[in-house]
Amino acid sequence: MSYLNSIWRNEHSRGVLIQVFVLTGFFALFSWLIGNVISNFTSLNKGFGFDFLLLPAGYDINQTLIEYTNRSTHLRAAIVGLLNTFLVAAVGVVLATLLGFILGVARLSRNWLISKLAYIYIEFTRNVPVLLHILLWHGIIVNTMPHPRQALTIGEVLFLTNRGLYVPKPIAETGIGLVWLGVVAALFFSVGFARYSRARQRQSGLQWPVFRINLVIWILLPMLAFFLAGQPVSLNLPVLTGFNFRGGIQLPPEFVALTFALAIYTAAFIGEIVRAGIVAVDKGQREAAEAIGLKPGQVMNEVILPQARRIIIPPLTSQYLNLTKNSSLAIAIGYMDIVATLGGITLNQTGREMEAMLMVMGIYLIISLLISALMNWYNSRVRLVGR
Amino acid sequence: MKSTSWVIAGLSSVLLAGTAGAATLDDVRAKGELTCIVNTGLAGFAAPNDQGVWSGFDIDYCRAVAAAVLGDSRKVGFVPSTTAERFTKLRAGEGEILSRNTTWTFSRDVDLQQTFVGVNYYDGQGFMVPASLGVTSATQLDGASVCIQTGTTTELNLAEYFSLNKMKYEPVPIATNAEAQSNYLAGRCDVYTTDASGLAATKVAFDNPNDHVVLPEVVSKEPLGPVVRHGDDQWADIASWTLKAMMVAEELGITSQNAEKMKNSENPEIRRLLGVDELQGVSALGLSPDWAYNIITQVGNYGESFERHLGKSTKLGLSRGINALAKDGGLHYVPPVK
Known part of the structure; x- marks a missing residue:
C-alpha cells in the first residue's frame, strides 16, 4: 500500500500512470465503437467495401474540370468533386491573400479614411458566420443578376447573368508551341536578369528597375512569338442559344459565390494577421530605414515585410486550412465539391455512408496535411537564420 | 449542409x-x-x-x-x-x-x-416551367438549366431522359424542396423537376400558380x-x-x-x-x-x-x-x- 502511495506521490511516475489510464480508456472507447459498427453491420447484413466506386454514377455534374458523363464511375465523379474543391481552395487562397495583405497595410495607413474603412470591413466580415456570407453572395447573384436573355455584356464577349459569368475560351491551334517557347524564354531571362542585377547592386550599389524591365519582357516575348507564329489562338465565344449561353467558359454562380465568400471572409482574418506582423517589427527598424533615405515603398518592401513575414506565416497557414475546410459548406448552395459528390449523391445512391464518409474525411485530412507541410517548408526557408 | x-x-x-x-x-x-x-x-x-x-x-x-x-x-x-x-x-x-x-x-x-x-x-417524374417560356413539351428543353432535389431517383431519371433524347442540360442540385422553389422562382434554373404529385404540391404554394405549367411528359415510373x-x-x-x-x-x-x-x-x-x-x-x-x-x-x-x-x-x-x-x-x- 505504501509502495503504491509512493508511486502516486512521485511526480514522474504519477504522470506516466495517468497517461496509461487515459490511453487505456481511449482505446476501450475506440474499440467499443468499432465493435458496435461491426456488429450493427453484421445484423444489417451489410458488407464493408469500396466496390461501389467502380459502378456507373448515373448522375450529371454541372462543373467538370475533366471529362465526365453520367456513365462514368462513382470514383470519377469523386475525382471531379475533388478537383472542384481544389479549384475553390486555390482561387480562394490567392484572392484572400491578396485582399488580406491590402487590408492589413490599409489598416495601418496614416490616412484616416482608409484605415477606418479597413477596420469596418474587418469587423463586419469576420463577425458574421461564413455560411451566411456564402448564402448572401449566392442570393445576390441569383436574385439580382439578369436572366440570360437580358444578359449584361461587355462588348458581346463577356456576359453576366444569374446563371453565372461567361467568358471566351481560348483554343490552341498549330504553332502554339512557339508561344510557349516565348514564355519559357521570358522566364529564363527574368530570373537571370534579377540575379545579375542583385549581384551588381551588391558590388556597386547601383540599382536597376528590375520589376519593370521584367514585366516588359514577360509581355513582349510571348507577344512577339504569338504574332510570329501567326496568332495561333482562336477564341470560342459564348453565344445565346435557346435557354442558355453555349461555348466559352461558364463560371457558375455557385462557384463565384463560394469563392468570393470564402476569400472575403478569410481575408479579414489575414488582414489582422498581417497587421499584427507589421506592428511586431520594432519601430526602430522603420526609423532607421527612413533615416538612411529609403523611400516609403522600399521601407515596407525591403525592411518591414521581410521581418513581418516570419511572424505572419504560421497563423497564415491555419487560415489557408480554414478556407479549404470551409469550402465543404459548398453543399449549402449546390456547388459540386467532394462532399456533394462522394459524400452526397454517391452516398445516397449507393447507401455506403460509412465508406463514403471515411473517404471524405481522409481526403480532407490529406489536403490539410499537404498544405501544412508546404507552409512549414516555406516557413523554414524565410525564418531568421541564427549565425 | x-x-x-x-x-x-x-x-x-x-x-x-x-x-x-x-x-x-x-x-x-x-x-x-x-x-x-x-x-x-x-x-x-x-x-x-x-x-x-x-x-x-x-x-x-x-x-x-x-x-x-x-x-x-x-x-x-x-x-x-x-x-x-x-x-x-x-x-x-x-x-x-x-x-x-x-x-x-x-x-x-x-x-x-x-x-x-x-x-x-x-407517380412519375414531370417538369414544370414558367409559362412565359412558351415551352409545350419536355423535348424542347435542350440546353436548359434544371433544378433537382439531390439524393433522389429524379437525379438519375433526368440524366437518362436527357441522354436518351440526345439533349444537353445544366443540373442545379439542391437539398430541399423549399430551396429548389426559391432558386426556380429566382430564375437560377428554367425547369424544376420532381414527381408529378410533388410538382402539383409545389405549384399551389406559389403566389401565382398560373404563371407556371407542368409539361405533359412523365419520364419515369415512380x-x-x-x-x-x-x-x-x-x-x-x-x-x-x-x-x-x-x-x-x-x-x-x-x-x-x-x-x-x-x-x-x-x-x-x-x-x-x-x-x-x-x-x-x-x-x-x-x-x-x-x-x-x-x-x-x-x-x-x-x-x-x-x-x-x-x-x-x-x-x-x-x-x-x-x-x-x-x-x-x-x-x-x-x-x-x-
Missing part, C-alpha cells in the same frame, strides 16, 4: 446505438407509440396543419398502422427527414416506418436492406410506398396489410362513416375484415380482431384519405387517374382478405 450533418448524425447513431431488436411490434407496444419517418414538408403528403398537427396522405398511413397496432391513430411520433438522410435514419432505428413519398427501386429494396411493403401512390427494415417479416406483414386493408375497405364500400353499420353486412369478406367473423392468421400476426375496423373508423379507407389530402376538393386537385382501384380502371389491385 443540413443533409450532411444529418448523415453524420445517422452515422453516429450507427456507431452508438445498439442493434434494434427483431420484434419491432414488441418494441412499438412497449414504448406505446409508433415512430414514423416523414417528409420535412410537402403539401398534401406530409405537413403540419394550422394547429401544428401533422397531416397528409403519407401521415394517414402512419396513423393507420398505429390504429392497427396500438388501437389509437394518435399514438404516432413523427421524425421529419430530407431525401438524403431518410434511409440512414430508418436503418439506424430512428423510426419503425418510413412513409415519405419514397420510390420503390431494385437497389433500394435489395442493396440497401429494406423492404418496400406496397405502393400507396403511383411507385411510391412505405418502407420498413429488412429482417422482421411480421412487422413487414403488418405494414403491408395495413395499406391493403385501406384499399380493400374502399373496394368493399366500407368508410369511416358506415363501418359500424357494415358489421351487420351479409358479405363474408366484409365480416372477416371488420373482425365479426374470424380471419385466420390475425392473432398469429399479433393483432387484435378489430385491427382493420380501427384503421377504417379512425383514419378511413384509401379513397377517403386520397380525397381528403390530394383530391379534387383540395388545393392540389389531383384526380385519381392510375391511382384508382383496379375495378375502376386504376392500378391498385389488392389480394383478397381470406
